[in-house]
Amino acid sequence: MIISILIVTNVCWLLLYLRQKGLLMRYRSSAIDALTTHDEMKETLRIGLYHRYKKEQGEDQEDRSLEFEAFVAEMMETVRGGRTYVTRASRNYGIDIEEHTDHGLYLGLAVCADDRDPVDYRPIAVVHSQMVKRGAVGGYVATTGDFTASAYQYADELNIELYNGDRLVEVWVGGSETEVSMEQNNYEILLKE
16 A cells, blocks of 8 residues: 555656656747847857957967867767867867767867958868868868858868858757757657656
8 A cells, every 4th residue: 555655656746747847848948949039149149159269369379269169069069969079279280170970080170250350261271181181071160250252162162061150059059959859859758658
């Protein structure tokens, strides 16, 4: 009799917990939807990324640079699900991020740039050169700002992905959205069982 009461009590607590967790996931999903649908919010996040990671005079340039590279590396893990490694600035030949996936090696470069100074073709050329040299299957350049028209054209010809500030914010916010949908699917499976 006591065991039956304990089992019923535990089942009730589990159902209450799952219900509250589902409610919390729906609230979180709604907040993410609000972020992704408002262009002004995306613009604010993009500008915030630039100001957070920009290089200040008198600062240790390498440490600040590595912070932005680490941020981009984390975002790129959500794109392909690989493992990323941020390279040391002194020995990278221009490459900031190595990403190892099931498909092979991807090489990346992170550029914290202002909108007033769009990124040109040069970082793309560095990535392409290192892709050829190291036999990488792909590459990308990510920035908080934007790219010049010639940079987009050049990257397209070399099959190198470009992540401007808007796209970087979408990946950043979208990564959280993916986690929510996976958690919600797990919650729905538990309820069905």
